[in-house]
Amino acid sequence: MADSVFPWTADLAPERLSAFVDDLWGATAAENEHDALAALDKVVAQYAPAPAPKPECPLTERQVELITHLANGLTYGQAAEAMGSSLDTIKRHAENAYVRLGVSTKAPAIALAVHHQWLPGLHVPPLGPSKTNLGPAHWDAVHAKAAADMRATPGAEVAIGPYVSHTGATTVVGVINKGLRTHFQPAGSFEARRVRSDLGWDVVARFVGTAQDQEGRADA
CATH class of the missing domain: 1.10.10.10 (Winged helix-like DNA-binding domain superfamily/Winged helix DNA-binding domain)
Incomplete structure (x- = not known):
């Protein structure tokens, strides 16, 4: 009975099990396949045990x-x-x-x-494209293009990502803000922050100009 489609029938009394089988056969006598499936669903629902109640969450x-x-x-x-x-x-x-x-x-x-479904705020991103081939060269090209786009439109925000983990996005934010890659130098020329996305985390960044640019705007 362990391999049965209905393992719960192992707990049925002989008379009720016999009635269940008879009703299943009766359901298959419907005029078409759709009606037969609907009838089978009703029979199973009639005999199947009620689902166990969801345990109460013990957490505050x-x-x-x-x-x-x-x-x-x-x-x-x-x-x-x-x-x-x-x-x-x-x-x-x-x-x-x-x-x-x-x-x-x-x-x-x-x-x-x-x-037990106790975390209503759980964020489960949809399955995205495989990242197995996205190595350092790929991300270097992504960052180079993003930096070029931002320099072309100062102040406009550009999204970079997605990153699967919060830690990965946070690391990139630090790289951009501190100018740790050639594309984002000199340090302080770009501002970045992490944001949620459907596929995990994005980094949103913008070009704010070099220190000389910023001093020039302040003097003006």
Whole structure:
């Protein structure tokens, strides 16, 4: 019975199991395939056990918010910033949440919360194109084009990405703001920030000019 399409029939009394089989055969006598499928669905719904009730979430609202941030890829420090709390407070929230869930680390806590659908704010990006061939040369070309576009239209924002992880987007923001790549030099010529996108994270940046440009505008 373990390989049955209806494993729950193993718990049916013999008389009820026999009735279920008879009703299935009866449903197949419909005039066409669509009616037969509809009749079969009704028979299965009549005999199948009611689904188990969804377990109640043991977490507080604040703990749900924290676990959601962690599930979305944020670190404890980034979650603390997003929630307006100190890192020590966030770590204490996490420890208390893990105790309530009966786990000791972040990964099983996230797995449990996601499995039971306790994280309404969970962001699950749609499956995007494969990134397996997008190596350093690809991103260098992307950054070079973005920098050129921004220099051509000073002040206009250009989106770069998408980046799968929050950390990846944050790293690129630092690279742009600090001028750590030739395309974005001298330092301070560009301003960048990370934003959510349908595929994960984007970096939105703009060219603000060199220090001499900015001094010239201030004098004017």
